[in-house]
Amino acid sequence: MSVPSMSELSLLKALWKEQPLSARELHQRVEPELGWSFSSTRKTLERMLEKAMVSQQLRHGVQVYEAQLEKVSTLAAFAHDFGRRVMEMDGPLPANMFTGSKLIDQQELEQLEQMLQDWPDEKEGGQ
Numbered sequence: 001m002s003v004p005s006m007s008e009l010s011l012l013k014a015l016w017k018e019q020p021l022s023a024r025e026l027h028q029r030v031e032p033e034l035g036w037s038f039s040s041t042r043k044t045l046e047r048m049l050e051k052a053m054v055s056q057q058l059r060h061g062v063q064v065y066e067a068q069l070e071k072v073s074t075l076a077a078f079a080h081d082f083g084r085r086v087m088e089m090d091g092p093l094p095a096n097m098f099t100g101s102k103l104i105d106q107q108e109l110e111q112l113e114q115m116l117q118d119w120p121d122e123k124e125g126g127q
Contacts, residue, residue, distance in 0.1 A: 003077050003078050003081045004048075004053060004069070004074065004078065007030075007034060007036075007040075007044050008044060008047075008048055008053060009074075009078065010030045010033055010034055011026055011030060011041070011044060011045065011048065011054070012053065012054075012067050012069060012071075012074065013103060014026055014029040014030055015054065015065065015066060015067040016067055016071045016103070019064075019065070019066045019067060020057065020059065020064035020065060020066045021064060021065055022062050022063065022064050022065070023038075023041060023042055023045055023063065023065065024038070026041060026045070026065060027041040045065060052068055053067070053068055053069050054066060054067055054068055055068050071103075071104070071108065072104065072108050072111045072112050072115065073115060075103070075104065075112055076112055076115035076116055076119070079093050079097075079098075079112070079116060080093070080116060080119050093116060098112060098113075
């Protein structure tokens, strides 16, 4: 799985909380965080459509978007990439790092911890 960029992750997080959303609704949710124009939101959504990160449907005459990436597995890939590339860690990130997150509930936290523990080792031909 490719790891979303920070701006793509912002859009995905908005969709995981509430979907489907129009491009305008998505922009309203991420603009305080990203501080960018509506055209930047549209361009990012187009890129995400090409990457199959989101889907687009016409509902009541409005194009709306839904996340196609599953939340916990996407967060696990993001956390794994962060641990490996940024923190230069060989092992999984500690799950307690995610305690208190507003993005995931306890069941998702347990699932995330398991996914990080079971992540394939790159040296053994994994990811």
